[in-house]
Amino acid sequence: MSTAAILICALVLDAVLGEPRWLWSRLSHPAVMMGNLIGWADRRFNTGSRQLVKGIAVMCALGGGAVLLGLALGTLGYVVEIVLAAILIAQKSLVEHVRAVADALRINVDRGRQAVAMIVGRDTANMDEPAIARSAIESAAENLSDGVIAPAFWFLIGGLPALLLYKITNTADSMIGYRTPRHQDFGWAAARFDDVLNLIPARLTALMIALGFGLLSQSRDIASEARQHRSPNAGWPEAAMARALNVALSGPRSYDGAMRDFPFVNATARKSIGADDIDAATRALWRTWGIFGAMLFALALIGF
Template sequence: MYFSTALIAYIIDYFFAEFEKIKFLKHPIIFIGDYIKWFEKRFYLDNIYRGFILTLSLLCIVFSITYIFTLVDNVLFQGFLCSFAISSKMLYESVKNVINSSNPKYAISMLVSRDTKEMKQSEINKAAIETYAENLSDGVIAPLFYMICFGLVGAFIYKAINTLDSMVGYRNEKYENFGKVSARLDDIANYIPARITALLIALLFLSKKAFLNFNKYGKKHESLNAGLPISAIALALDLKLGGPTSYFGKIKDKPYFGEGKEEITKEDVKKALNIKIRIDIFILFFLSLFTIFSY
């Protein structure tokens, strides 16, 4: 177990947020995205096999590079590299910017794939809460989970899988076959973290209703995992998230998650964001405790 590495990584992300202000330092996920774009441009075919080659080749590259870095047996160095796999502070600031922005439609368009031009303020707020809950799993809990279990290699193999899904894992004419392996692998990789995230949301909001019912609503989502943390935060805040949503000019009849009010305000977004300090305290305490007992 790599508790000390994960602890250092989380502390670094807490203060420096993926070093986003250091212009000459290119984020590792950008390299992963660049490879996916290059492969797609050169080798795209509308079949599952070609998508499998993309996934396999990328994971082999990421494994090889990160394994080489693990040969440097220094916990501070490992923690520094692992911090790039966590997006806790950046996620928080990005969602907070939506409700503080003078152009909230543009701000939310940077975070979601749904159509934003005709969004009402309530829909913007709803999208902000949904993306925050879902990305608590993808950007915080999941990379930490694989980091604790498998160190640097595990963290970046997960991030590669998640990046693949976000770029080619769509169920549309172009990617239905090409992105199928990536999408299914992402479902598998996020199965445990998504459930941990939903339980954490219920626990940290002290919501019995969320604890007992997040799976009831979450399983309605077309994704095996995404609906669980969204349902947990909806139930914890007495909101009704989800519902009909426009994607690429077409209305998608998504189910509702939760059983509260449908008119979502900026105050609701602030309440959702309030979980960050609780998550920070919980994770830092948990990692510190296990780091001490692992020595």
């Protein structure tokens, strides 16, 4: 079975089953295990001096271990590959978490704040309805790239070793890749390696979103706005999603009690948005997923 065919099966399996609670309430999810390992490394090695060197060494060890584990698991056959890839690709889970924000927001703003706090790292206590909706849609766009397209892309390129390498790096970035006094140096390697691994997937995600909504003629505008983003990669799917939904995203927001004056993406579009726009974003997630699946099907036909 070709790698593309294995990946198609994994995508379908994830779309059907998602992350069943009955299973992960009894077993440790691989992403949780990765997080526990990274947390231990942070506590054990992020002390004293030479944090930059220690952080690089830790990432080399984590990445090397992930590749070796992937090589070992890959010898067990394509069924194991399908199951593991499905577990580590989070399309259905992403849609469910984003849709939960829309459902909560329809009840009241307080419920919406509680729901969106589950998927974003910014301050949510004083968010109004448009801010909640923007946060949910931005999370949808960024996690479509980080949680679906990027792991699938690297599996397509290098099988389980590349997939596990990506996931351990992305998890490390989400835990220690921050410019804080504690992680400025120790998390540098995780953040930079994550940037490299997401370079192509982020732009591929933006391209597929644009393709799904007939926006290829606006590619230059999407690229221009993406380059204004604080992240070298997250701005690409976000800028494409903003134009696909005809909404303004990003803009000022608060982190740790301090307001940050980020520019709006697609600034001239609608800023008064709500639950219906979040629902539109979830439909965009599935449309992009379908386009990606069609591309994989074409690759499978030629035996990639």
